[in-house]
Amino acid sequence: MAGIGFELRKLLASRSLGGAMRAYAYAGVISSGPWIISILSIIVLHTLLRPILTEHDLTLFSTTITHAYALALILTGGLQFVLTRYAADQFSAKKPENVLPSCFAALTLTAIVSAIAGVCLFGLLTPESLVWKIGATALLVAVSCIFVVANYLSVLHRYKRIVAGFAIGYIVACTAAWFAARAGGAGLAVSGFAAGHLLLLVCLLVPLQREIGSPILASWDFMRHFRIVPELAFCGLFYNIGIWIDKILFWWFSEQNVQVSGALHASLAYDISIYLSLLSIVPGLTLFFLKLETAVADGCTQFFEHINHGGTLAQIEAARDDLIASLRAGFVNLMLVQGIVTIALLICAESIGQWLGLGAIQIGIFRITLVGAFLLVVFLSLLTVLFYFDDRKGALWACAVFAFGNAGLSFATLLANEAWYGFGFVVAAGAAMTIAAIRVNKRAAVLEYHVFTPQHARV
């Protein structure tokens, strides 16, 4: 009998769509968690250590932590989303044994790169004590590794573990820093803080090992994902550069910049104002994250259920519309709550500033960057949705605009005068938010088309 065998059954099997899509969507939200905590811890420690350390040591201590965190986020930024995607893909391909080896390989890479960066910045370019140099470098390495591990836990949806680990780690780190500061100034304080972070790292690694322990120690298999999803690498890099570039520019080029020690600079006027503003996003971000985990996740599950289990196009489209509706509700909620918070803070900015002992310029920057923070949290949420929809190009565009916009515009405001400080960040966040919003809308309208065109389904 002539005729070829197209075994449709085989061809149709394993054509389930959308498996990896939502698993890595939280990367954006999760990575902002440690970053907010770091800001909070800087402010807390600043207050705690003020009576203990000298003015110089206190500034050095805060600046060291800021630099370690900024550098860690930028250094690991290119790796984070790629790793999360890799891990998510392994889970959806039912190969969880591949996950932990990739984590250890990535940690090795991260440790080496951040150690080199630490030795350069803290070791060679900053004339401080050896204890400080070692402490600062260790802190950078620990923080970088923590970001990598936290990302893996987020793929496992072990948010409680992350929160618990961070809580324990930070309490220990802050306590250690406090005692160390009393014993021997900024150098020991930084070392104590670093020691707390190493403990945190262990706290995060233990559950990971317990849950997805693998006979293989390390595997570089994840490196090929840089070729498969290169957009994610750039996305992470640009996003983290975007978050920090205005601050770095202000450290170096604003009129208020001070050389704290060697290569470490700070901008006293800008830093405290923008950190305060960034803390304001916590309510909105938390709210959106909860919405994402509940209603939106359900909507997404429904949508894919209909696609994969025999839904008609009408059912699929109805599920898509439900998903869009729940997303819209999430954004309305976010903007409402965050709007109230931001407006309240804007109204109270004067008194808050006075209470914290800020000057007129700082209060001005605080006001402007509060608006920027509002835009940022909306942008971040939209970015998360873009990851959800696997619109990597859209996410990349938004992040690139955020990074380059923030760099260019912040630099431009530096060339102007203090009245413009903070506008660079606001406009960049606004532009990135607009692009992300356009992409989300475009994508959502024909979400099923994007799901069915197989380059999205393929690993």
Next chain:
Amino acid sequence: MSSAAANDNRRADVCLLLEGTYPYVRGGVSTWVHQIITALPELTFAIAYIGAEKKTTGESRYELPANVVALTHTYLFDDSGPRGTNATAAPPANGEADQRLREAVNDFFLNSDPEKCKAPLILALSDAAQQSAAGFDTFWEHPDTWEIIRAYYLQHFSAEPFIEVYWSLRFMIRPLWRIAAALSDLPPAAVYHSVCTGYAGLLGAMAARQNGSSFLLSEHGIYVRERISELLRADWSSTTPRANSSGVFSLPPLLGSSVTPLRQLWTDQFIELGRLSYDTADHIVSLFQKNADHQVEFGADAERISIIPNGVAIDRFDSIRDQRRAARRIQPERMNVGFLGRIVEIKDVKTLLRAAAIVVAKMPQAKFLVMGPFDEDLEYAEECRQLANQLGIDDSVEFSGSKTLEQALPPTDLMVLSSVSEGLPFVALEAFAAGIPLVATDVGSCRELIEGRTDETPVLGPAGTIVPVGEPDALADAIIKILGNRALQDQLGAAGRRRVELTYAEPEVIGAYRELYQSLRQKSLQVARLENAEH
């Protein structure tokens, strides 16, 4: 014809287009192909093999004769091919060729009048695919294509699971791209000879038109009927569907069972592919009249059909016949029933085994020799062994694996063919040539073989018995009747031998094809000359 094509050293007199058969799958078609190539050494042949997936294609089962100058491969459903890397970013809708492609797709899905036949649209779509630079994935993932599919779905399938319709359409359209790609790789030939309709027929039609050559279509079974019966057979049970004899098509339960519109979609596609071949073929060959009638039923022009049966080299069987006679003389009590063929579902070996149990109950000395390879469908072969065991006839049934004719025929007193589908089975001709009577199911040309054509002169009488498909009792009755009567066996066997000598002798078959190729080549040459004169 382009000068490049004329200088191609793969240039052949005849290019055979083989879908899922020679040289990778054994069976009647492959036997016949090998026979034709070997028996016509004065002609050069090229072979274009069309398969499903590279990884499921095994080793070559035949040593290619020296007059085969080229062998090309096309895999319709391989996923491993190169894909457009930037499918979302590359809008292929610019350029005239892509525009034509878009229109062809639009026509194919949306503008085709249900009354009008779709065959030209398939051809137009394949043409457009060949001319467009866009790879299949780029084309398929384009938003415009999505809109067309969506509209088509809403028109015809709005109550069906979307994902199934979507993938079905994809698997329906994608082979057209593969065929279009295969066209450029095809050796130039004076005659393109497809041995079925379907995708091989599509390729043959396109190749003949492109090269100004002739297109010859031979069918052993009726491709369209086979596909339709497979679509229906998918209904059988909810057990795991299985590849049948030629590694062929087994449909997922979801397509076969309740989802009728999808089944209709596939049925239509195969009917239209068939029509396309019938419309474009310069000449059509059928093995026997009933198949020719089916071809007409599916749209072939009766004027262009001729009947050329299968044939065997009778001389080869003289010594086998003598050996068999001698063996039977020595063992007057011998009652061996032979089955010679692949142990696959389409041969329905299970019905034979059930009949065997009935026969053995009455004639304990009866032996059943099941001779044929197991490796085509290991699972089915194993089920057959288990069935024999359950029926308690282990001692009376011998699964002996592959046998040569010299090994298989002398020990056989009666040959049985229990297939659910056949064309013109070689095993019947071979049995007859060795003087063995045959009990066969009423499929393909079996009745014609056993009872003789209605216009047979002189009338030779029956060479065995015809029984209905899938009825162990009837099969057992027929076996018992013949097995218990040596004189009857000899009488039936003699009629069979005589019938093969008169109607199914190899030289006549080969001669018919030699003539056919000759006239088609001449026609191609005339076309070429005319074209040259015009230029």
